[in-house]
Amino acid sequence: MGNNRREFLKAGMLGGVTVAASGLSTTADAAQNSGSEESFQILILGGTGFIGPHMVREALRRGHSVTLFNRGRTNNKIFQDLETVKGDRGGDLSVLSGRRWDAVVDNSGYVPRHVQNSAQVLSKNIAHYLYVSTISTYASFAEANDEDSPLAVIEDESIEEVTGETYGPLKALCEKRARQEIGDDRLTILRPTYICGPGDHTDRFSYWPTRTASGGDMLWPGTPSHRIQIIDVKDLANFVVDSIEQRIMGTFNTVTPVDSYSMGDLLEDSQAITATTVNPVWVDEEFIDKHEIAEGRNLPIWHPRVGENAQASSVNGARARAAGLRNRPVRETIRDLMSWWTTLRAERTSQPRAGLSAEREAELIAAWGESDTQVRHR
């Protein structure tokens, strides 16, 4: 069971890999209210998926100029006013050589060779490389992690296939390659947990408020006091631009504070934002285990209190907060998310990519009603 739970977390955090059209549009109306006196030239490796557009908008809003590098496949119409250098990270990067930027934001590095190649090509001509990593780099979640905790290791460093199992160790190796090429004095590594907000194509966080909006009996895992952690995508984007402006170097977990938010809070906020009341059916971990719904994407964001992922929501983010990361109330994340969700087409919203199907949820609630545990609780 331990392994399965670990696979769940690894697979769960993989959300950034499959880039789907987010349906976002941009105002790209630039340059106002800069938080810095200086205007920076920023290159984003990626920029058109989920988190990239938030960074682009924030950088433009503060008066910086942004160049994108990508293959032109994902949401390729959203930033038509920006220069996009076309290329594939796995291929020839000579289009980037000889160009100068103040800072590079690497959002699309999953394969160590790709990170090494881009860092190598750019190194001489940049002042700052910011690599977006993940908390999945940690070797274990049986204990709480801070930035100095042991990282996952991949035995065969030639592996390039990104799966639920290899994602974390490969990102750890990407960090190492970036450090080798750039050096600590010009490198920022951010390790986000589940990134949430408008444009999230994984539906992991979105499942909870969007399911709440349908009302009725709703299955909730564990207890209302069960803690969870996320990071709002706009808070992450703000911290990325702050890091560039203030030259904040180092490695930072980017998460909400440990113990600041619970499943019960998520229920309450989801009901408040969607103006719906559900009848929550809290099922215990024994039941979840028996029905094997802790694995995969059935109960996204949530992790059991026992086993290898017991401390997955206890990642210490104090270092980033001391450096300036600000976490907005999660209720605001839900509000922004729901505003975006209502703009999506019905074909998209009727097929959520995470969470229990209506049929499965009804079956489980019926089974819970009949279970020994439930009888014992009565």
Ligand SMILES: NC(=O)c1ccc[n+]([C@@H]2O[C@H](COP(=O)([O-])OP(=O)(O)OC[C@H]3O[C@@H](n4cnc5c(N)ncnc54)[C@H](OP(=O)(O)O)[C@@H]3O)[C@@H](O)[C@H]2O)c1
């Ligand atoms: N989602 C989460 O909860 C989560 C949690 C922790 C960490 N992360 C990290 O967040 C990052 C992903 O964010 P995102 O996808 O939203 O970033 P993004 O910058 O918004 O989108 C990904 C970009 O990468 C480009 N791209 C993909 N493959 C490429 C290639 N081979 N060559 C050149 N460009 C390529 C895509 O454009 P084209 O397809 O047009 O090339 C797209 O512009 C990853 O580093 C992931 O590890 C995510």
